[in-house]
Amino acid sequence: ETGVTQTPRHLVMGMTNKKSLKCEQHLGHNAMYWYKQSAKKPLELMFVYNFKEQTENNSVPSRFSPECPNSSHLFLHLHTLQPEDSALYLCASSQESSYSSGRAGSDTQYFGPGTRLTVL
Amino acid sequence: GQQVMQIPQYQHVQEGEDFTTYCNSSTTLSNIQWYKQRPGGHPVFLIQLVKSGEVKKQKRLTFQFGEAKKNSSLHITATQTTDVGTYFCAGMWNTGRRALTFGSGTRLQVQP
Numbered sequence: 001e002t003g004v005t006q007t008p009r010h011l012v013m014g015m016t017n018k019k020s021l022k023c024e025q026h027l028g029h030n031a032m033y034w035y036k037q038s039a040k041k042p043l044e045l046m047f048v049y050n051f052k053e054q055t056e057n058n059s060v061p062s063r064f065s066p067e068c069p070n071s072s073h074l075f076l077h078l079h080t081l082q083p084e085d086s087a088l089y090l091c092a093s094s095q096e097s098s099y100s101s102g103r104a105g106s107d108t109q110y111f112g113p114g115t116r117l118t119v120l
Numbered sequence: 121g122q123q124v125m126q127i128p129q130y131q132h133v134q135e136g137e138d139f140t141t142y143c144n145s146s147t148t149l150s151n152i153q154w155y156k157q158r159p160g161g162h163p164v165f166l167i168q169l170v171k172s173g174e175v176k177k178q179k180r181l182t183f184q185f186g187e188a189k190k191n192s193s194l195h196i197t198a199t200q201t202t203d204v205g206t207y208f209c210a211g212m213w214n215t216g217r218r219a220l221t222f223g224s225g226t227r228l229q230v231q232p
Contacts, residue, residue, distance in 0.1 A: 031218070033219065042206070042208070042222070042224050042225045043163070043208060043222040043225070045219060045220075045221075045222075048218075048219050050218065055218075055219075056217075056219055090162055090163070092163075096218050107151065107153070107168070107212060107218065107220065108153065108165050108168060109153075109155075109163075109165065109210075109220060110165065111162040111163045111164070112162065113161075113162050114162050
């Protein structure tokens, strides 16, 4: 499946490093999401972007900074992370309903393969 | 916030046995979706249920949506080793919020 791609697939970083995760969707969707998956919380929604605008931030620490330059790309900028931030970071996209255009959505989410992040 | 409670957390079965996972919401859902995540993989969409009392089948998988649209189940008949993975339900309510809320998942292990 190549509808949603994520890079890098694996990342090891120190607590003082700055890195970015990239997600790209090739499905023509208008909504994109960042999830954190760890043993403690299987699928924790972090951010939601709809038509490039952030519509949801679930009390995520400021050391995680999302960026959505267009409907196809989503970034997660990381800085001064903690070891407990080690997890699988999943990106997803969906086609959400647009009330202004009358376009129907399906709400089905298509996930990328994830980035396995280890913070030392 | 609204949540979907999913049980059991973990299930270990012998190949050929049946398996069921359940999801519950305290309030009426607008729809519920099911996803499967293989070990080392990412969640993959299986199905969406929208109508009250809806039942859908995919080969050995049967999905149900309760009459009150507050609960749902996924039943696998005669499990195979290829069914191994974590099954997640994900719900949406009529609140205007468009993001799904995922259950905690049920991890299925199948012994050959």
